[in-house]
Amino acid sequence: MSNGKSVQELAVEGQKHLEDTIEAAFQILSSMNDELCNPALWSTTGVVSSHSSNGVNGDASDSLQQSELGGGALEDARLRYKSAVASLRSVLTAIPSHPKLAKAYESGNAVGGSESGADQPEIEKLQDQVITLRKEVADKNKHVKLLIDQFRELITDISTWQSPCSL
Template structure:
């Protein structure tokens, strides 16, 4: 099913899945970085041309910032894999976020407001008709009760009247 034909709820569920994947990938990136930084065996081996200056700092005549930048770009296998997963999940999440407003617009065009109003009017007319019928039935019942009350009052007044002999 293409994203424009998905409902907003389906897109939200898909977006939540991509968000969870993004968070998991970010966690893996941090975990991989922590693992690489805490494990000296994973650090790049010293260059044989490295010279120690008087301060105990290794130099090899090459700018140390460019070496650090190169190692940041290359990274470890797990780190690179986590980065790729993160980028893919962020891209998928962005596409879902872009599709949500489009889905709402498409849904708005699909629903004809006139047909909705007509359906609402029909339902209201049916409900009004049912209420009228119920009112008629209750009025008939009330009329019957009033007639019975009149008869009862007539009987009671007959019993209470003095008997003329």
């Protein structure tokens, strides 16, 4: 993250990354919905073989099996989500280390000089916005995790329903 950017530019960039994160999370949910609505993607053989892997190249193996099962869109959305979250985190960590704000932290949250009166409300507003954005990302992450867990349970239930009954 460049220190040459103003605090406002960092805030705008952070907002863009937050929007990208939310969009990617929505895409994950949309891809999950698409997969649930397509019975051809409910193959239990891929699910069973992915759980039986011995951990060697687990991520690559899982990605390949998801693509084979039609989970390519889900995998793409997951990667976009991870990238957007990483970008958002980098912006959020760059804001407090911004030279303007670093001076404020060093001097007890008071910027020296004649600008302190004008900049202080902006700094406080941006700090509040950072806190709000962090909470929003945490809430979205919790929601996505809950939905992914529910999706896994649903897949398990569907697999159980589709398995042949042996008497």
